[in-house]
Amino acid sequence: xxxxxxxxxxxxxxxxxxxxxxxxxxxxxxxxxxxxxxxxxxxxxxxxxxxxxxxxxxxxxxxxxxxxxxxxxxxxxxxxxxxxxxxxxxxxxxxxxxxxxxxxxxxxxxxxxxxxxx
Amino acid sequence: xxxxxxxxxxxxxxxxxxxxxxxxxxxxxxxxxxxxxxxxxxxxxxxxxxxxxxxxxxxxxxxxxxxxxxxxxxxxxxxxxxxxxxxxxxxxxxxxxxxxxxxxxxxxxxxxxxxxxx
Numbered sequence: 001x002x003x004x005x006x007x008x009x010x011x012x013x014x015x016x017x018x019x020x021x022x023x024x025x026x027x028x029x030x031x032x033x034x035x036x037x038x039x040x041x042x043x044x045x046x047x048x049x050x051x052x053x054x055x056x057x058x059x060x061x062x063x064x065x066x067x068x069x070x071x072x073x074x075x076x077x078x079x080x081x082x083x084x085x086x087x088x089x090x091x092x093x094x095x096x097x098x099x100x101x102x103x104x105x106x107x108x109x110x111x112x113x114x115x116x117x118x
Numbered sequence: 119x120x121x122x123x124x125x126x127x128x129x130x131x132x133x134x135x136x137x138x139x140x141x142x143x144x145x146x147x148x149x150x151x152x153x154x155x156x157x158x159x160x161x162x163x164x165x166x167x168x169x170x171x172x173x174x175x176x177x178x179x180x181x182x183x184x185x186x187x188x189x190x191x192x193x194x195x196x197x198x199x200x201x202x203x204x205x206x207x208x209x210x211x212x213x214x215x216x217x218x219x220x221x222x223x224x225x226x227x228x229x230x231x232x233x234x235x236x
Contacts (some may be wrong), residue, residue, distance in 0.1 A: 044233050063228040064219065070233045095219050097211045100218040101182065108179040109224040114232040115162050115188045 005059040006092070006099065007034045016075035016082060022059075027069045029062025031083035038079020042071045050110065051076060060103055063089045124210070124217065125152045125200040132201060136192035140177075145187045147180025149201040156197020160189045168228065169194060179223055181207045 013036060016022055023029065025044060035056050042049045042058055050070055052058050062069055063086045073092075084092075094099045131154060134140055141147065143162060151158075153174050160167045160176055167189055170176050180187055181204045202210075211218045 045161070049233070052232075060222075061229060064222045064226045067226075067230070070230050085157065090219070094215040097208070100211050100222075101208070101217070104178075104182045104218075104221060104225065107222065107229060108182045108185075108186070110229055111179060111225065111232065112183075112188050114229065115167070 006096070007084070008036065010036075010082045012083065016079050016081065018075055018077055020057050020071040022075060022081070023035075023069050025069050027074045029059060029069045031085060032060040032063050032089055033058055033073075033081040033083055036080040036082060039076040040079060040081075040082075041074045041076045043074070044071050050113065057103070057106060060089070060106070068099045124214070125202070126154065128154075128200045130201065132199050134197050134199065136193055136195055138193045140191040140193060140199070141187050143187050143190045147177060147185075147187045149164040149203060149206055150178040150181050151176055151191075151201055154198040154200060156199075158197060158199075159192045159194050161192070162189050168231065175224060177231070178207070178224070216235040 016038075022033065022040065024111075033060075035052060037054055039051055039053045040056075040058060041051055049060075059069070060075055061067070063084075066086075068073050093103075121231065132151075140151065153170060153172050153176075155172055157169055157171045157189075158174075158176060159169055176191055177187070179185070183200075184204075211221075
């Protein structure tokens with residue numbers, strides 16, 4: 001399963017131009033984003049953590065632990081995003097264990113990549 | 119919910135003495151562990167990533183993405199652990215969305231702590 005398939009037909013999307021800021025480290029976070037098109041850079045104090053492409057998700061952490069954004073997200077290329085509220089996120093986890101496992105897989109990949117930087 | 123409540127009555131536990139190695143970075147990982155008692159140090163190339171105490175879990179990443187262990191786990195104090203297989207982990211995610219969210223919360227806490235080290 002790719003997250004993309006669950007969100008491809010969402011009518012409610014947001015568009016960002018290259019270089020545009022999506023959210024800033026420390027902001028309150030009310031949405032996770034699924035990238036329908038384009039790519040996004042995640043950074044902490046100016047250092048790139050990750051580039052996320054089409055079909056990827058980011059911003060899930062603020063929904064999981066209701067804490068401020070841990071990183072800044074910037075559109076690298078023009079992108080189209082589906083915002084996912086905490087409520088929808090929780091109902092997806094309930095209804096689709098595959099979705100839950102995929103979110104964990106994304107987080108595991110981020111943790112492994114961080115471990116390698118230590 | 120605490121993970122502990124799901125595992126407290128598990129008959130199948132493993133005991134480790136202080137300083138004993140539970141698994142080593144690079145090993146194949148077939149279990150996640152829930153700490154019934156004691157505490158565990160997670161490290162990468164000798165550097166401590168985290169200390170996990172009673173009620174905590176570790177080793178979940180190898181179940182999620184079927185990759186080798188990303189860190190070494192060592193008993194800090196004498197500890198009693200419940201090993202959880204990939205099969206059981208997946209059925210817990212299916213049956214208990216709260217369990218899934220708690221695992222995500224643990225991973226989010228680890229990611230936030232790593233972000234702060236960058």
